[in-house]
Amino acid sequence: MLTFIVRRILQTLFILFFVSIIVFMIMHLLPGDPVSIMLGDYASQEEIENLRQELGLDKPLPIQYMNWVTNVLRGDLGNSIAYNQSVNALIQQRLPISFHIGLLSFLLAIMIGVPAGIIAAVKRGSWVDSLITVTANMGMAVPVFWLGILGVYLFSLKLGWLPVQGYTSPFDDFWRSMHQSIMPIVLLSLGSLASLARQTRSSMLEVIRQDYIRTARAKGLSERKVVLGHALRNALIPVITLLGMGLAHLVGGSVFIEQVFNIPGMGRLMVQSIFGKDYIVVQSVVLIVASVVAFGNLAVDIAYGFIDPRIRYK
Amino acid sequence: MVARKQLALMLGLITCMIILAVGCTNKSASVNTGIEANASTENISADADHSVSGGTFTFAVSEDAIILGNPPTLMKQSDPNYAAPAVERLFRRDQQGEPEPYLAESYNIADDNLSITIELKQGIKFHDSSDFNAHVVKWNLDRYIATERAELAKVQSVEAAGDYTVKLHLKEFDGMLLQNLSGIPGMMVSQKSVEENGEAWAEMNPIGTGAYQFVSWDRDQRIVFKRFEGYWQGTPELDKLVIEVIVDPFAQKASFETGEIDAIMSLGPKDANELKQADKYNIEASDLASSVLGLLPDSAHSDSVYSNVKVRQAVWHAINFEAIAETMGYGYHEATFQLATEASTANNPNVKGYPYDPERAKALLKEAGYADGFATTLYAQNTPGYSDILTAVQAFLQEVGITAKVELVDQGKYFEMLTGGPEKGGWKNGLTIVPFTIVPNELGAYARLLGPGVSAARLPVVYNPDELQDFIGKASNEPDPAKAKSMIHDMQKVATDDYAAFFWIYATKNISATQPYVKGANFNAPQWTPEQIKLEE
Numbered sequence: 109m110l111t112f113i114v115r116r117i118l119q120t121l122f123i124l125f126f127v128s129i130i131v132f133m134i135m136h137l138l139p140g141d142p143v144s145i146m147l148g149d150y151a152s153q154e155e156i157e158n159l160r161q162e163l164g165l166d167k168p169l170p171i172q173y174m175n176w177v178t179n180v181l182r183g184d185l186g187n188s189i190a191y192n193q194s195v196n197a198l199i200q201q202r203l204p205i206s207f208h209i210g211l212l213s214f215l216l217a218i219m220i221g222v223p224a225g226i227i228a229a230v231k232r233g234s235w236v237d238s239l240i241t242v243t244a245n246m247g248m249a250v251p252v253f254w255l256g257i258l259g260v261y262l263f264s265l266k267l268g269w270l271p272v273q274g275y276t277s278p279f280d281d282f283w284r285s286m287h288q289s290i291m292p293i294v295l296l297s298l299g300s301l302a303s304l305a306r307q308t309r310s311s312m313l314e315v316i317r318q319d320y321i322r323t324a325r326a327k328g329l330s331e332r333k334v335v336l337g338h339a340l341r342n343a344l345i346p347v348i349t350l351l352g353m354g355l356a357h358l359v360g361g362s363v364f365i366e367q368v369f370n371i372p373g374m375g376r377l378m379v380q381s382i383f384g385k386d387y388i389v390v391q392s393v394v395l396i397v398a399s400v401v402a403f404g405n406l407a408v409d410i411a412y413g414f415i416d417p418r419i420r421y422k
Numbered sequence: 423m424v425a426r427k428q429l430a431l432m433l434g435l436i437t438c439m440i441i442l443a444v445g446c447t448n449k450s451a452s453v454n455t456g457i458e459a460n461a462s463t464e465n466i467s468a469d470a471d472h473s474v475s476g477g478t479f480t481f482a483v484s485e486d487a488i489i490l491g492n493p494p495t496l497m498k499q500s501d502p503n504y505a506a507p508a509v510e511r512l513f514r515r516d517q518q519g520e521p522e523p524y525l526a527e528s529y530n531i532a533d534d535n536l537s538i539t540i541e542l543k544q545g546i547k548f549h550d551s552s553d554f555n556a557h558v559v560k561w562n563l564d565r566y567i568a569t570e571r572a573e574l575a576k577v578q579s580v581e582a583a584g585d586y587t588v589k590l591h592l593k594e595f596d597g598m599l600l601q602n603l604s605g606i607p608g609m610m611v612s613q614k615s616v617e618e619n620g621e622a623w624a625e626m627n628p629i630g631t632g633a634y635q636f637v638s639w640d641r642d643q644r645i646v647f648k649r650f651e652g653y654w655q656g657t658p659e660l661d662k663l664v665i666e667v668i669v670d671p672f673a674q675k676a677s678f679e680t681g682e683i684d685a686i687m688s689l690g691p692k693d694a695n696e697l698k699q700a701d702k703y704n705i706e707a708s709d710l711a712s713s714v715l716g717l718l719p720d721s722a723h724s725d726s727v728y729s730n731v732k733v734r735q736a737v738w739h740a741i742n743f744e745a746i747a748e749t750m751g752y753g754y755h756e757a758t759f760q761l762a763t764e765a766s767t768a769n770n771p772n773v774k775g776y777p778y779d780p781e782r783a784k785a786l787l788k789e790a791g792y793a794d795g796f797a798t799t800l801y802a803q804n805t806p807g808y809s810d811i812l813t814a815v816q817a818f819l820q821e822v823g824i825t826a827k828v829e830l831v832d833q834g835k836y837f838e839m840l841t842g843g844p845e846k847g848g849w850k851n852g853l854t855i856v857p858f859t860i861v862p863n864e865l866g867a868y869a870r871l872l873g874p875g876v877s878a879a880r881l882p883v884v885y886n887p888d889e890l891q892d893f894i895g896k897a898s899n900e901p902d903p904a905k906a907k908s909m910i911h912d913m914q915k916v917a918t919d920d921y922a923a924f925f926w927i928y929a930t931k932n933i934s935a936t937q938p939y940v941k942g943a944n945f946n947a948p949q950w951t952p953e954q955i956k957l958e959e
Contacts, residue, residue, distance in 0.1 A: 271682060370667075372667075377642075383833060385834055
């Protein structure tokens, strides 16, 4: 197991190295000069050249890449061109906001999606199963930004129950924070909730046909114990894989949700930085998201062994 | 038993993660002056509080500032608006866009035009209680001159000729100087605060003489100001002024409709039209243009069809820009044949222009040797609305036999096209939408994109007649305002009637929306006047 973990960590580092090169090259090879974008139509050529020199953008690409990577390894992510602020500080401000919204939506998706999937599997063929399946399909099919606009129209403009936009830290004002976060959290959870429900249902259906489930029932175990103790545990592996993939939302935020609800998280930072060609920010955010996803998936692989003791890595 | 333990472990882990998430949630993202240490922890409600005397005025903007309180550091043109509640300028533009003394009391241009003496208003204090005087003005201007930026490039030196008298010694007369002193270079910040706390601190903490004192800045969220009791024009009306950054236009409009915000500083014509239909808000547009959209040909290429003036005239006659302005602007845009709206003093009423006339266009094309038309490309940055304009232009051109294809480019590519000459890229055999932002005025817009010496760096593929550049250069250096104005008028006529050098699609105006109880917001004035805002019961 230890060998497996070490090997996977090395693989992960290798992946991150490649990600860093790819994102660096993409951002630098795209047409357009971030300094011209930042200074606008009216900047003089001299102003543009001075700022480019100040930011080190006049150096050859390999040197720029080496400088960036060296600084990243030292924990310094560099300075944002557009925000005139260190990227470390920017991420320190944005990450908790995306994490707050992402984590609550993640938990909501698990709390509703998994039980819904179990119920649909257990009540297979019933109207409950049909309702859950159709709702889950709709949840996956309907675009989040459209639901966002619909939600604002209904709950804010028509009913006046929820604010249109904004973000407040729960530490500054807990109730205001909850009030503002309800719509983004629910909408952000919808996609994962629907996938989880569908995945749990199909995994459970596969498992409950197995002989050992029949044996468990024959032993006289209650249906609750059979479903939760025997079937669910064995059905969880694909579900956990899905959860691992959802980790990106926790740190990467959601572009649409953060845009529509005016949440200053990582997703919005990323989009604005891409449009502004703020190289350093885009590179850093992508690297952080990639790291979390890569290490998250490593954790998921390790978790398989705990969920199913039959799985052993060599 | 084991399963229960694992379940408990998982629940514990989840609880820890929630606590961690909540705990990590940034409390210190806002930047504070240090003058009011408790300000950031105050519950700044985005909802307007109309019950309190003065109240809180909250308005939306669509993008955040980069720098608030250190003018010499490069700033976006829109940054001074965000700092305006706290930082005032030596001059301010009046309703016609002309600079008038503001923190300055008066000014006098020497007979030889090589110096300007500015008398300052007395008894003005910065928010840190330091005095506003000639020494602080000299310190501010000297720092700006040291950046070697164009606005004060013609100022040789600044002299504090008395406690409240500043003398600017000039290398040569600069007709744009007073305009520039009503812009970023004229922003006066406290020398004491900057020297005590450093420039990096000053960038985030605007300490000026304005009606409202800076409280906090949550990047990409909001900037909060509170009333400055020691304001030189008397105690301001509002308790607080909050600038709310709302990027999405839908969210801006919805927040306005629900009353979460009191105003939108600048909104699109479609949203403005929808809000106007509700008949309960104040929707107003500026008289002067905020920008004029140009459709620029690659006329500097000798092999381009647009190098022929008859083709350019034909194209102008072929396109019904008035219809495009009406459709795109819902009545808020103004079709124009020159770089100015009718209300502007830069407007020359004698410009004839090229009214929509497809038959005349066909005749001109025939004269130019293109009786069967030609193929061309229409470029624009992928900004909302631009593709619609190009589609309309495409249809109008088709009517006179010109086959056009539309190509939208991203921001990066667009800037490359703008700065790229024939060797570096630019664009070939086509027309590109280029907005001319009216900063500080029409002459400034011309000068910074098409002035003498600029062509090599900006729009090198666009034919820019020497005559036009001469006018721009002379008007910029003319001390007599009446003569300068006359030169600008001549320039407009030459550019349009003689050369058909640039096609003007329409002039856009700033459109603002305010709730009925908001008075004096003045978002559409050439310069915003935050000290005049008040909320009625």
